[in-house]
Amino acid sequence: EAGVAQSPRYKIIEKRQSVAFWCNPISGHATLYWYQQILGQGPKLLIQFQNNGVVDDSQLPKDRFSAERLKGVDSTLKIQPAKLEDSAVYLCASSLVVSVAGRYNEQFFGPGTRLTVL
Amino acid sequence: GQNIDQPTEMTATEGAIVQINCTYQTSGFNGLFWYQQHAGEAPTFLSYNVLDGLEEKGRFSSFLSRSKGYSYLLLKELQMKDSASYLCAVRDPAGGSYIPTFGRGTSLIVHP
Numbered sequence: 001e002a003g004v005a006q007s008p009r010y011k012i013i014e015k016r017q018s019v020a021f022w023c024n025p026i027s028g029h030a031t032l033y034w035y036q037q038i039l040g041q042g043p044k045l046l047i048q049f050q051n052n053g054v055v056d057d058s059q060l061p062k063d064r065f066s067a068e069r070l071k072g073v074d075s076t077l078k079i080q081p082a083k084l085e086d087s088a089v090y091l092c093a094s095s096l097v098v099s100v101a102g103r104y105n106e107q108f109f110g111p112g113t114r115l116t117v118l
Numbered sequence: 119g120q121n122i123d124q125p126t127e128m129t130a131t132e133g134a135i136v137q138i139n140c141t142y143q144t145s146g147f148n149g150l151f152w153y154q155q156h157a158g159e160a161p162t163f164l165s166y167n168v169l170d171g172l173e174e175k176g177r178f179s180s181f182l183s184r185s186k187g188y189s190y191l192l193l194k195e196l197q198m199k200d201s202a203s204y205l206c207a208v209r210d211p212a213g214g215s216y217i218p219t220f221g222r223g224t225s226l227i228v229h230p
Binding site for chain 2: 004033040041042043044045048056058091093106107108109110111112114
């Protein structure tokens with residue numbers, strides 16, 4: 001079974017530039033997540049999609065970050081304009097179904113995109 | 119709010135046993151996950167505990183005490199490849215979401 005695919009793997013930009021990341025989840029997975037992982041910290045959820053609808057984007061800095069999941073499959077995360085503190089690894093994950101009480105649903109993570117903002 | 123604490127770094131010897139602790143303070147609780155993350159790679163799932171007690175899976179075991187807000191991951195017969203970061207993540211539905219919140223992770227270094 002193919003895993004979660006992400007591209008690019010690495011990106012270096014200057015502050016105030018724009019950048020976009022792409023994610024292709026595991027086939028058949030309805031739920032897709034974007035996480036930000038700053039060096040030395042655990043992943044922090046930015047946004048969760050169920051099919052092509054947003055379930056939770058409470059921690060997404062909406063003044064500069066945006067995400068979409070057209071047709072409920074691939075997703076893109078954009079930062080415009082980037083700041084120095086956006087330097088991090090951006091992880092995409094997917095799961096079969098949305099998280100609900102009492103049900104364990106494993107999240108499968110992609111390899112991530114390492115962003116460096118200079 | 120949520121507070122998840124883990125030691126920042128631990129070292130152990132190949133072949134030994136190591137216990138990585140995780141304490142949490144959350145408004146609600148609906149399960150605790152452990153993930154392994156090798157440097158530069160994505161986290162991979164290790165275990166999920168929702169009831170008190172010990173869950174064993176090969177060389178890895180995970181324990182949960184809900185009343186104490188405490189969990190540990192036990193790694194036996196350590197191998198060099200076990201050198202990685204171990205992330206504790208807790209599901210707290212009090213905020214309206216069942217997405218787990220991750221701790222900072224414990225970096226485990228296994229030496230010969």
